[in-house]
Amino acid sequence: MTDTQLQKDLAAAAEHFGFEKPTLERRDGPLSNKSGKRLPQGLRDAAEKALAAYRASPDHAELMAALPQLSLADLHIRFQNALEGPHFASLLQAMRQPEVLEIDTEDFLPQSISLGLMAQAVLILGLSGSIGYVIDTDLKSGLYVGGAFDAGIDAGVEGDVCVGFWKEKVGDLDGIYVGEEVDIDDGTGVTEAAFLHDDELALVFVGVDLGIDDGMENTDFYFFEMEMGRAPIYQPGDATYLAQLITMTCINSKDNYDTIYFEFYADGDDSTLYRYPAWDGYQMCEAQEDTTFSTWTVGLIAKFNTSLTLRLHVGDHTMDDVTVYPSSFGGLHGSITQNWDDKVDAFDEIQYSLDIQLIRN
Known part of the structure; x- marks a missing residue:
């Protein structure tokens, strides 16, 4: 395990919030998505477009360069500023107003959206997976973190950014999610990883080079949230x-x-x-x-x-x-x-x- 500041902060957070190592397993047999719902193509396309703009920006380059030294507070504010910034504005609007992208309201309509990192290293409690900032349609926000013990995630110390679409609102995200399927576009490299909770589609990550493959299918993932509040912790701009x-x-x-x-x-x-x-x-x-x-x-x-x-x-x-x-x-x-x-x-x-x-x- 790489002993970065982020991992140290996450260990302290686990102790503070009373998180305990979960019991996870690999499921036998095919999974059942009872509703058959899928992430609307309009949301996937909007996420892909927003991610492309963000990954081409100086903010993304600075994030990736600073990642080994970032604290949990730094990561929080960087992802918050990015998700609530211009690159993701259209995507957030579509989340709150599905009719903008002519999304079928009978399809999977997420209540929360996140911008995070698909980290290819142990983050917390032995879990490798994802960490990021999440905000719901009521503008309640926090941090999420979690993953699996053996999830088909490549070895390494860092990943790239991903957008997450969550069925529930902030405050109700904790729990075990089962990896259902991974869809990788061979042309663009865009990956869509879907997860079930109680046999219903509950979470979809969309990103490029996520380092996650078919090994995540039928595997338990555990995600939990830390409600950090909205008190500012980072001073924007420059000073003398x-x-x-x-x-x-x-x-x-x-x-x-x-x-x-x-x-x-x-x-x-x-x-x-x-x-x-x-x-x-x-x-x-x-x-x-x-x-x-x-x-x-x-x-x-x-x-x-x-x-x-x-x-x-x-x-x-x-x-x-x-x-x-x-x-x-x-x-x-x-x-x-x-x-x-x-x-x-x-x-x-x-x-x-x-x-x-x-x-x-």
Whole structure:
């Protein structure tokens, strides 16, 4: 297993959300799609067209180049921006208004659509398969991840992007899906992989070079979702300065173990608060309690032009905002230590410190 940041984040997510390794098997005999429904050709064609445009874009090239270093939060925002961007606009419209493509409403009409990666490596809980961003017709969104233990997926460390069409809405995607059939267009290389749930067509992946073949048929796949919310975690655009949050240290905790996270904003504009980590928080305690959790290598890089404001949340307590400026660092690669010190009452005091470095000016 490649020990990438994404895989580390997924392992932490599995622990946080309480996911356990599923029991999967290979089915005997032919499967039965009771309804006989198929993905409408109009949706497949629209997905193929959107994928071709996206794969030809700089955003796709940047994604594939950055993949070995991407965090789960980075992957989330990149796929969210892509799926909700111009390349997939027509496809999303067809999802919400089937009459646009003259789609038969008696056919398979998905309630959710995803843009993800068909990863040719173990992602989580021993599963190899797919991970990506999913949004439903009610605009509820999250991340999905899953696959199979032996799914006819080629050996390797990465795959390419795919569009997923899901029968259910976000919140109801978890479960075992059985691989039904793979249809590969010899001329274009476009692959359509169909999956059943309760003997009904429930999921179809469409993509190019998915690295999935007939070995997936009659094989159990397990997919589950992580509802990440829609709080922004990535700052779009460019800025003059970049600052990296290096190491957080717990000096005096609020409780025995605190769950902490940041909100931050740039240039005095608090109309948009960015959050890190993307969900929940990082558990910390004092060194005398457990040295493993007394420091946190944060790693977040924040953009700003004139100032950067940080808001630290410790459990249910919010510390005072702190603001740093370019002059605070004394030049490129300069570092500062920012301290938070807050008395909850006459007896309890919360103390944390954070090392911050200016990495571009």
